[in-house]
Amino acid sequence: MKVFNTLNRAANYAGQRLAARQQRQFITRHATELFHTPVGDARYKVALYFADEMVNAYQIRQWYEPMKRLAEFLPVVVITRRPDSALALREECPLPVHYAPTIEDVERLVDSQDLRLVFYVNQNIRNFQMMRFNEPNHVFISHGESEKAYMWSNQLKAYDYVFSAGQAARDRLELHLRNYDAQERTRLIGRPQIDVSYLAPYSLNPSLPTVLYAPTWEGDRPSMNYGSVVSHGEQLVDALIKDGGFNLIFRPHPRSGMNSAAYGQMVEKIRHKLAAANATSSARLLFDDTAHWGWQWAESDLCITDISAVAYDFLATGKPMFVTKPVSKEATVTDSPALAKVPSLSADASHDAASLIRAALAEENASFREVVDYYFGDVTAGASMHRFITESLKLVVGEVQTQQLPIKKAA
Structure with missing residues (x-):
């Protein structure tokens, strides 16, 4: 049985390697826009980093709309490290997607762009390959507020800032993390996703709850x-x-x-x-x-x-x-x-x-x-999205007076 299981795992691994190689070849020949690096004022200033496979894409999908709003002010890119994810995101993501399979590719992207802010939605170990660069602000935004132990992981210390939903999250970090200044290292943004209108794909019986x-x-x-x-x-x-x-x-x-x-x-x-x-x-x-x-x-x-x-x-x-x-x-x-x-x-x-x-x-x-x-703090219509954009802009262009929004939009 052990031999069978080992052979089965080896076959699956070989199949995955073959599929990845075919996907990389397809990208090189037919999806070269995934390597695009804009120049001048169009250079990316903000990145949403996703090094994961698509089974975890729910973590990044919920940030599409807030990032689209942020992209009205600054050029935003999604960085992905896997060929299968790159091709899938290319089809569904409303933001530019950049495929950077190796650390050398990440370095070339960083060197050619003007990245000042990088967001992370999970704790993928490959986050640390991006976080080695000192210039951008590295910000953990997670994929939702909860009381799971994940929300006070010691890994949060690695990020420059954590964008938290509200005071409860800040208090949670104060309670559980040692040698961590939660007041200084967190920014409270509410839940910008609640300020987005989504089209329902199904009809329901309106006479029933x-x-x-x-x-x-x-x-x-x-x-x-x-x-x-x-x-x-x-x-x-x-x-x-x-x-x-x-x-x-x-x-x-x-x-x-x-x-x-x-x-x-x-x-x-x-x-x-x-x-x-x-x-x-x-x-x-x-x-x-x-x-x-x-x-x-x-x-x-x-x-x-x-x-x-x-x-x-x-x-x-x-x-x-x-x-x-x-x-x-x-x-x-x-x-x-x-x-x-x-x-x-x-x-x-x-x-x-x-x-x-x-x-x-x-x-x-x-x-x-x-x-x-x-x-969540203020959850009146538009309040969370406004806080998310304002706190993001502060980390890119410096202190922002909220009454001055919108600022100059990205090209």
Whole structure:
């Protein structure tokens, strides 16, 4: 068996190497714009760095629109290191994409451009190949606010600044990181993604309330085992299907099943349940695997999610929600104002989801505003995007008076 597994891994590796070589050849012959380096005033000043494979593209996609807004003032480029990601981003990304497979290619890009600010959406080990350059400001923007241990990783010390959503994130870093001046090293920008209008790809039954169930994945270590698909998912979905009084958008995390076959199998089981029930239901029962995250907030009246960035994205809407209670005793669960004031949903209570949801939709939760302020600051229309652009411009062109925006746009 060991010999078979070794041969299988070797074959997969050889296949990946062959595919990568073919992709590099295609880029060299047919996608040379991926090597483009503008000159003069059009030189890139801001980069969004993504060294990962496309299975993690959800992390960069949510920053497309804020970066497009920033590109109205400064030239912005996406830097990618993998040929498959370069070709995929070339098709979907609204920003210029530059393919830099080797560190020499990264050096040539840095030498030819005027990069003053580089953003990072994750903790890929290849981030450090970019961070060796001293000139740009290196800023971690993450791919969402949450209470996961990831959000106070000691790796954050490597960046010049962290763009955090609000005071809660700053306090979290103060609490968990030693020898770190969170006041000096963080900039509070809210959640600029909530200031973007997204077109919904589906129609829903407008006479029924819509529930978004957006669980996270199973995690890659016991402390990150927050996913609820196996513990809550099936009985929750069954309850809502049986009730018939709710549209349901089921959006599992893109990495679901990566480390647990049972988790991935349950996602597929729920997919089939929804498809079968949707054929005869007056409610709209959707399995959502669309690329973009954001339209679901506007379409949903209530959200059920796990300890994850989804909880904090939806929190900013001020709409009611439940956060599932992890069944794993090893999952790291910290005390937080959000988790204390947002209703939790245990696995045992999932079968009663319909009545719990109706009650939540009928009542006012005054504590939500206080929690939203603590986690995001001002979430009035346009406020977060304005803070993101302002703080970015400060790191590129110096202190900016907000009343002077917009400044000179990029060519």
